[in-house]
Amino acid sequence: MAHEEETHIDAILVPTDxxxxxxxxxxxxxxxxxxxxxxxxxxxxxxxxxxxYVAVPSDIAETKGRLTKKGRKFAEKVQALATEANVECTVVVRSGIPEDEIIEYADEEGIDLIVMGKRGQRDPDKPLLGSTTKRVVGRTDVPVRVV
Known part of the structure; x- marks a missing residue:
């Protein structure tokens, strides 16, 4: 008789845009x-x-600062939902290729489940799955719930 492993979820990764x-x-x-x-x-x-196109390093720093602030704002909305539900929440802002960073973080932190939206800001009109979601699903062994 096959033995089924019971999967316990301790850590959930929620990428947001x-x-x-x-x-x-x-x-x-x-x-x-x-x-x-x-x-x-x-x-x-x-x-x-x-x-x-960014002409000088100071523009890069300014742009990175602006994007970090924007990202924190998005993440804090999710954090507020978690706090309201009495769920512990960690906020992470990274720079890079979204699917690479998501997969790398999931591996580093021992994430049990990734929960993502079907389509993000960059591909709202694409059918079924957005490109980042599709690439994450195809490249990780961590279960991914697409909402």
Whole structure:
């Protein structure tokens, strides 16, 4: 007889870009966290590839500062949901290629579940799955719940 492993969820990663889909995913992640007494890790990844042309290093620093502030604002909305539900929450802002950073963080932190929106800010009109979500699903062994 096959032995089925019981999966316990201790840590949930919620990538956010501030989109409606990301907030729906965050609400679901908070519910799952509350049911499992788990911790939420909310992550915003600054995609510096979005910066079209930057002439001087001071512009890069200014742009990075602005994106960090924007990312924290998005992440803090998720953190507020978690706090309201009495769920422990960690906020992470990173810079890089979103799917790479999401997968790397999940591995580093022993994440048990990633909860993501179907489509983010960059691809709201694409069918079914957005590009970042699709790449994360295809490249990680961590279960991914797409909301």
């Amino acid at each position: 501030g989109s409606k889909a990301a907030m729906r995913a965050a609400r679901q992640a908070v519910r799952v966290a509350r049911e499992n007494d788990a911790t939420i890790h909310v992550m915003y990844v600054m995609d510096m590839g979005d910066v079209d």
